[in-house]
Amino acid sequence: PKMVFADSGQDVAFVVEYTSFSPAFAVWYKYVDGVNDEVLTDEFGIPFDPSRYAVENDGTSKTTLTVLNATEDDQAQYYCIIANMEQGQLESGRAGLIIKKLLAHYPFEDDFVDLVNATSGIGLNYPDANLPGPSFVDGIDGRAAWFAAGNYVDLGTEAFPKAGTGNGMEAATLSVWVNPTVAGNLMANFNDNNAEGIGTTGFGFSLAGSQPRIIVRGEPVDGAYYEMGTLQAGGSPVGIGDEQWYLVTTTWQAGDHMKLYVNGVEVASMTGVGTPQEFKPWQYGVLLGAARSAADRTIPTVGYAGGMDDLRVFNYPLDKFEIAQLYYETSGIGLCINEYASSFDFNGDCRVDMEDFVLFAAEWLTCGRYPLEACE
Structure with a gap:
């Protein structure tokens, strides 16, 4: 899963992708210290507290933990352990939920x-x-x-x-x-x-x-x-x-x-x-x-x-x-970082206005063709 930054009250999703040729189950954890980590789901991936967590798992390639209405109490790292019918087991990396x-x-x-x-x-x-x-x-x-x-x-x-x-x-x-x-x-x-x-x-x-x-x-x-x-x-x-x-x-x-x-x-x-x-x-x-x-x-x-x-x-x-x-x-200084029609900003002041139109109009009908008759 990847680190997620959220505002308080947002739902936050952690996704782990995997490959299993037989049905696999994902058990999700909230990291504490590697020994006393909080188990969030049962062995089949069903959340113990569905008012706080939701889990989706297609059984072969992807599982998703959603932390519902996240607050600072949910600020921690999360990970899962995936196991299939052949007793194969894999632990994902940890990723943090950070309330901005x-x-x-x-x-x-x-x-x-x-x-x-x-x-x-x-x-x-x-x-x-x-x-x-x-x-x-x-x-x-x-x-x-x-x-x-x-x-x-x-x-x-x-x-x-x-x-x-x-x-x-x-x-x-x-x-x-x-x-x-x-x-x-x-x-x-x-x-x-x-x-x-x-x-x-x-x-x-x-x-x-x-x-x-x-x-x-x-x-x-x-x-x-x-x-x-x-x-x-x-x-x-x-x-x-x-x-x-x-x-x-x-x-x-x-x-x-x-x-x-x-x-x-x-x-x-x-x-x-x-x-x-x-x-x-x-x-x-x-x-x-x-x-x-x-x-x-x-x-x-x-x-x-x-x-x-x-x-x-x-x-x-x-x-x-x-x-x-x-x-x-x-x-009090605004920076020129928004996208705009910069090709028409002839004086380079990060805005297109009458000053640019005057500069454009001053060159109206100028022609660079040769010979000069070709401009007519």
Whole structure:
């Protein structure tokens, strides 16, 4: 089955295709921990609670579980085990049901409060813990956090994104306005490496010079370190030290894609990204303005300097229209992303109007044929 994003109250379907030469039955499960998973149907695929679940199975090629009127209580991973008369048995992969929501919102109105969860980060400095953390200045929308050299914010281990279906690690959008004077990490966290020393759960959203960059890591699959992917934009889409504000946004979805946007416009993308086996809870707090040292995860790798405003975390990848809306709401600038009769947009302002007609009319009856008599 495939990961599904839904609004609360929608019916959500998971489909598993298979091949069986004798009648097969599908037993559906709601994943808990691999040991105590909730069985949703009997051995013949009949739901125990038909008010919440419906199952279809043609017995030879396809079975469908529908979660009825889905709510956050249904937010989990689902899978099935298919068995036929010859006692053959096959377990499908797991896929998540995610109820779309804004997980966290930090407007930086003279504090580090997350308006969604009523929690707050702590402003700090490294290496001198006696120095203050980030200050506050006028931003792109009200007030904004201002990071000087060594400044960072610890949001705590319960901050998003974090492990758990619908909590932002398997799929997410991070979006923040920045006014950088020095490039560096914007938002990041990494757990300790596993016993093999080959990495573990983590993410890093940063500016590598003028280029946005995102990396997402999960837990090993079959003992091998697994990375969802690393993506970095080309060119110089973000100015450094130009006193301008830029909306930098990233989206990702395990097994599907990673994307980067600047001022609402896509600047990099990749498909076919990895699907980590799982994500572990945070050992240390999520950081703003820093990441965590690979040699010692308790030590922040500071470096970013400049402004940060209106940070938002969603548990699903916003599409290009939703990201353009985020940009428009603050900047008042509409982006040219809708389809229109662009071949008649002679002045390139993303609309066809009288100015284009005047340009067209000015060339009325001009002729490029030779000889000139051929135009008559």
